[in-house]
Amino acid sequence: MSFVQVTDVWQHYGRRSIIERVNLDVTEGEFVSIVGASGCGKSTFLRLLLADETPSRGEIRIDGGEPAREPGRERGVVFQKYSVFPHMTVRDNIVAAESFSGGLGRFFGSKLRAARERADETLDRIGLAHVAGNYPATLSGGMQQRLAIGQALTARPRILLLDEPFGALDPGTRIAMHDFLTDLRAETKMTVFMVTHDLSEGFKLGDRVLVFDKPRWDPHAPEAFGATITYDFDARDAGVPFQHILDQYPSLAAH
């Protein structure tokens, strides 16, 4: 049963085709890495998943629901930059994930105190408790991205979208963030889509790696055709497929 269903999605801006004929079925809890060259439409595809843009053709459904027309609480997102609110403290950024969906966007009194306590627990878990009262600008890049992921998950989305989340981090921090994300995922069983430039990162974290590329290319009209999914790798078991195929057919297994 597919959880996220992408059916025949095309996107073009004017005469410029960005992506075409994208079909995809993702089961709940899968981690999908999306890789490809610059300008191949992988970020556009993420924006379509986010419902920040509506596809020119086709539709994207989550759990069989109606195709969304604007971003909402179903979809959590972390961008490479600008993913947290710079004018709120670290703690208030987490509280905002709960309070923004209310009519006033703000908690008062006992509700605020309870939300702050929950935020402190979250911060404890993601290792930011010691900077709860600081503003994000004082945090390192890795800490800001950890905060952004924590904030996105606090809103309890159905799917989490990551747009090159570790692209601006140094290699050491990036590896620490991989472990952080792997742990969080084991805890939450979240369905994740991650756009990345880094192939090894895509294979390390993903269950599936999708490659976006242009299968058709007209040198006289480079914008005529869009990109689509050209490869769909199984990245589980360190990228070596069919390691556990016999588990599905116990009668065939050698004893």
Added chain:
Amino acid sequence: MRLINRRPDRPAAVFLAALPFAAVFIAYWIGSEIRLSANPSDKLLPAPETIAATARQLFTEGDRRTGEILLWSDTWASLRRLGAGVGIAAALATSLGVLIGMLPYARRTLSDFVAVLSMVPPLALLPILFIVFGLGETSKVVLIVVGITPFITRDLSQRVLDIPHEEIVKAQTLGASTAVIAMRVVLPKIIPRLIQSVRLSLGAAWLFLIAAEAVAADAGLGYRIFLVRRYLAMDIILTYVIWITLLAFLIDWALKATSRAAFPWLEEGL
């Protein structure tokens, strides 16, 4: 070493900052000396001592008839008009700026209109304002509002548009409605800019205030200056001009200090 890489150290910096003030003062002093030595009753460039004496008298001695100290009542009358005008302009410009910056429909409707409106020379409207609102307080306040609102509106709407799209999307994924995004994301981010903008438009606000008071008023700093002009009372005029400059400087400084104290996240972001 290149000129662009030479920097004054601290004492030199203080000296350089004071230099133009001292130069203007000394130039005035010499000019005044020359004129007064030729004609001791010259009124055009009164000696600094005379100005100081007049200033002391203006600040402390009441009017012979009413006992009211005119300088203070003038200051109060002018500051009230300025405060009302700038306050209304700031509130109006913030609402318009947020609407234009956030809502595509409002942007299409109002953006060009505000751009055209900001080209109307406000002082040319002054006669119309006097006709429509009479010679009282309203027309002066309205002149300030009309004069500075378009500028602040354009500045703020641009600043709203400059907020990274990612932040707006992020707020939406947290379930925020348009109103919540306006209250919790957009407004807090542009209030510091509003203070900046008000600081920049205070000069224009003072200009409109003095102009309106010069034409028709019965109290106010601008009114007094233009009144005593008839008697060539340069000592009073200069005292008022220095006082207005000082007031403008203090207001500017207070706004800057408020901005620093109220928005610590801005400082840390720099």
